[in-house]
Amino acid sequence: MPELPEVETVARQIRRGYLNRTIRKVDAKPSIIFQNVPAPEFAQRLAGKRLRTVNRYGKFLYWELEDAVPVFHLGMSGIFLKDASRSLYPQHIHLRFQFEDGVNLYFQDVRKFGKIYLYDRPPAFDNLGPDPTDENFTLNTFRKLLNLKTMNVKTFLMDQKQIAGIGNIYANEALFDSRIHPLRPVNEIRAGEAEHLFRSIRKILAAAIENFGTSYTAYRTVEGETGENQNFLKVYQRFGQPCPRCGTAIEKIVLNSRSTFFCPVCQV
DNA sequence: TCTGACCTGCGA
DNA sequence: TCGCAGGTCAGA
Numbered sequence: 001m002p003e004l005p006e007v008e009t010v011a012r013q014i015r016r017g018y019l020n021r022t023i024r025k026v027d028a029k030p031s032i033i034f035q036n037v038p039a040p041e042f043a044q045r046l047a048g049k050r051l052r053t054v055n056r057y058g059k060f061l062y063w064e065l066e067d068a069v070p071v072f073h074l075g076m077s078g079i080f081l082k083d084a085s086r087s088l089y090p091q092h093i094h095l096r097f098q099f100e101d102g103v104n105l106y107f108q109d110v111r112k113f114g115k116i117y118l119y120d121r122p123p124a125f126d127n128l129g130p131d132p133t134d135e136n137f138t139l140n141t142f143r144k145l146l147n148l149k150t151m152n153v154k155t156f157l158m159d160q161k162q163i164a165g166i167g168n169i170y171a172n173e174a175l176f177d178s179r180i181h182p183l184r185p186v187n188e189i190r191a192g193e194a195e196h197l198f199r200s201i202r203k204i205l206a207a208a209i210e211n212f213g214t215s216y217t218a219y220r221t222v223e224g225e226t227g228e229n230q231n232f233l234k235v236y237q238r239f240g241q242p243c244p245r246c247g248t249a250i251e252k253i254v255l256n257s258r259s260t261f262f263c264p265v266c267q268v
Numbered sequence: 269t270c271t272g273a274c275c276t277g278c279g280a
Numbered sequence: 281t282c283g284c285a286g287g288t289c290a291g292a
Contacts, residue, residue, distance in 0.1 A: 003286050032274085059287080076287055077276080092276085111275045113287060151269085160288085167286050217278090217285055236286095257271075259284085271292085280283090 002074040004133065004165030005208035005229065006219050007056050010080055013222035014063075015054040017082060018105060022050045023065070027096040033075075033109055037118045039094075045118060046070065046097070057125045058164025069122050075113030077218040081106045086224030110218060128164040132201050137163075142198045146186050153189060153197075154182035154255055166201065169214055169236045172261050174200045176235045181267045182253075182260050207232065235261040 002010075026046050028039035037045070049065035056062075062071040072078070081087055084096075084106050095107035095116075107116075117123075129145065130137045145162055156162050157171040166174070175182050177200035180193055189197070213219055213227035216237065220226060234244050239252040243263040251264050 006286065073287085075275095076285070089277090109275095110277070111285090111287095113275065115288090155269090158287090169286055214286065219286065256269090258287095269292105271290105273289085273291105274287105276285100278284090280281105 002059060002076075002078065002213075002219060003167035003170050003208075004056075004059060004131075005170070005205055005211075006213035006227065007059050007061050007074065007165075008133070008209050009213045009221055009227065010074075011054050011056040011061055014061075014080060014105070017222065018051050018099060018103070019054060020050060020052070021099040021101075021103065023047060023097050024100055025098040027098070029094050031094045031112065033078075033094060033112055033114045033116050035115050035117045042070070042116065042118050051099075055122070056131075058128050058131050058160060059167070060125065062122060064122060067120060069119045071117040071119060071123060072107070073115040075109060075111060075115065077111040078107065078109040078114035079218065079220050080222050081108060081220070081224055082222050083224060086220070105222075125164070128160050129162045131164050132166065133205060139195055139198050143191070143194055146189060146194055149186040151186055152183045152255070153180060153186050154260060156186045157201075158256075158258075163201075165205070168258050168260075169216070169233070170201075170204055170208065172236045173234060174204045176262060176267060177204055179266050179268065182255060182262050235263065237261065 023046050026043035028043040030039045045068050053064040060073055089110050092110045093106050093108045097105040154171050157166045178197040208229040211229035214229040215226035235250050238250045240249050245266050248265040250261055253260050
């Protein structure tokens with residue numbers, strides 16, 4: 001699934017439905033998605049613990065329980081579901097959390113690119129750049145990040161070491177909104193353009209969160225519903241369709257093995 | 269900095 | 281059968 005808006009949607013829904021509940025039991029299928037502890041140990045260490053906080057940094061979701069902090073990265077196809085009967089791929093459910101009062105939460109990941117870690121305390125995420133929804137992420141910080149970089153701007157936006165949370169959909173959309181060509185070298189972006197891009201990133205991500213994320217393929221909310229933001233995308237997956245601003249056909253190129261969509265007239 | 273590898277499902 | 285899909289790594 002999942003870029004920042006999808007993970008944020010999931011975090012909010014888990015917070016709303018599960019916060020302060022105690023996990024009675026965890027069923028964990030052995031799987032390559034478990035990174036630093038095997039599935040049985042993961043299950044054993046969470047049993048009996050109360051869910052105190054649900055947090056997100058970039059594309060990472062993490063929970064705080066008494067002395068255990070599970071960290072989830074949803075990869076390309078990881079989703080949480082409260083009702084297993086809403087799963088289209090029950091054979092790919094890796095985790096079931098049984099909370100008190102018979103409430104369940106399932107983790108499904110068809111492609112198994114997701115990753116699950118277990119720590120004693122919240123990680124620092126110090127290998128990641130700033131989260132663009134954080135209030136400490138200012139235009140000034142953004143400008144400093146852009147300086148001295150020679151990579152193209154789309155690669156920059158998707159590089160989690162630079163900024164944490166933006167993936168292929170929202171990199172395309174933010175560049176369209178700010179009228180910047182995806183291949184522009186970062187250090188050649190002018191001050192006014194940098195400010196426009198900064199505002200576009202915040203605006204695009206906020207709107208996507210409002211719309212419960214983008215369901216292009218696998219992503220579903222915890223309720224099992226599709227998001228709604230796919231109805232508002234301007235360029236992503238719109239190759240050949242008219243640019244909503246100027247009517248020119250949207251172009252598609254491959255950049256770092258990822259499809260990249262832009263308007264060849266509006267974006268310079 | 270680029271490419272392939274990791275996985276599975278789907279549609280052309 | 282092939283190419284492609286909201287991601288990230290290791291290794292050339």
